[in-house]
Amino acid sequence: MKHLLQDLLQHSLATLQGDGTLPGDLEVEIHLERTRDASHGDFATNLAMTLCKPARSKPRDLAGKLVAALPPSEFVKRVEIAGPGFINFTLTADAWHQGIDRILEQGEAYGRSNLGEQLPVQVEFVSANPTGPLHVGHGRGAAYGAAVADLLAAVGFNVHREYYVNDAGRQMDILAASVYLRYLELCGEEFVFPSNGYKGDYVWDIGATLHRNHGDAWRVSTDELYTDVPADAPEGDKEAHIDGLIARIQSLLGPERYREVFDAGLNEILANIRQDLKEFGVEYDEWFSERSLTEQSLVDAAIARLQEAGYLYQQDGATWFRSTDFGDEKDRVVVRDNGQKTYFASDIAYHMNKLERGFARVIDVWGADHHGYVPRVKAALQALGDDIDRLDVLLVQFAILYRGGEKVQMSTRSGEFVTLRELRQEVGNDAARFFYVMRKCEQHLDFDLDLAKSQSSDNPVYYIQYAHARVCSVLRQMQEKGMQWDRARGRDHLHLLHESHEQSLMINLSRYPEVVEAAALNHEPHQLAHYLRDLANDFHTYYNAHQFLVGDEKLRDARLNLILATRQVIANGLGLLGVSAPESM
């Protein structure tokens, strides 16, 4: 409907450009908005106000000319010029009625479009290190990333969902060492577990599996293990301690056995993460291995390209990237003085690879704590001659859990954090998915566990789902009463719907495609969440005010068409957010 009016205005503009009222080379975006006040009609545009300068005419005069040049349309009931120069459109009842019919006609496809023209877009999200289970912070990235991806797909982009698996690097070595130490403990060795090691119970479990498979065959004595290993904190340096242990374990086990320990941890935890996300309704097209970058020498290739471009230099034994040339605060190390490449180096290679894969747009969903990281990644891509406008980094703030009005304390230290799985078990997938995307991503999220669990209208998820279930319930009642719904009869009598509740429901239903479009293009699923709440409110109000299963079958079917259309839109909208639409509650 919005696009139709925009087309009409486009014609009008072309006419005025043709007769010289407006400059012919003018490129204008027609801004059309829903009116807040019914006395201003249904849609309004400020076109005449924005164009009065190039037209060198008064806004209201120009508005008059624009209106005069509008092609006629069966859906436009009235066009008025108001205020400083707004052009207000009032649509005919037919226009709204056709909208209802289109929803029933299109069903699940209602709200989808081909705006994206199947342009390939990559959305990379979650990408948590496989060093432990996903926690509630990752959950927000998962729900948000999945919703953004689904929204983009809904408006016609060819979306590629990807998880970057950090299966290389020091943190994974620390995990491997932690697993092996737990294994040694099961063999009967006694020592103080490193302060920097991973202490979660899951590390025990992996160590136990290792012990089951190999018995004491891979055991080494504590004395042997700690030879030449620097002391741990507080006397010594915890980083040097863990690095020393890793090196010692690597040499004692040899490459093959070490790799098995390493992979035991990696595979177990990654499998857990995949299962968790799958149960959360989050699916990926690709799990991209960091290790594969190294194996294909892509990291070396990236460093070589930066070298050729002249942006690398040596200092203090390390290799630095001159990111300050591109606005970063300071230069960054890509190869450490010990010869190890930094995480940043593989990230350059990864992003280079992403762009080479031909995505028109690459979207990274990161935790907001990585925000300082954005300039250096963009700097690297710029140095490599890539178009950094193809990369969007969306930063997601952490979620803070509240229970009984109190903040739930969490710390990643010593494994004391709430996992995503625990959250899902406590409040359910639907509430978790919805609550996570209720707020703008860059905003701190106060996640009220009690509210998420409550089955009342206070809880927006239940409120919306209940609207859906109520429509289903009406249909069940209809059948019990032996009534039949005839969609065509309903369609032919939509003109009987003249209650104000019916009108506002129809108007809101017609907004849905616009909401999906805006939510997708702005990467703001919360817009859809708020819309659905509003729509459900319209429905509940209507439900309370009027009986649907009335004796007059013409009116009854018209009303059923309207509420079935409502059900469809709620189901479609919830679906895009990964929330179910139950038939009964």
Place this chain on the structure above:
RNA sequence: GUCUCCGUAGCUCAGCUGGAUAGAGCGACGCCCUCCUAAGGCGUAGGUCGCAGGUUCGACUCCUGCCGGGGACGCCA
């Protein structure tokens, strides 16, 4: 210190990329089922949009500077 996000009703937040008289929910108060789920609905009260400038026909929205709060600033990943 630098960067970044935030500041709108008592609380939690919207505000459609600059529009017309600033909106919801919760909480408070007062109401509504011989009726398709009261897991619902209606009404009332509640605001110097942090402060001060600027940009213009027009600012909650954009710019600058303050004030207040969260977060980030490693040869970690």
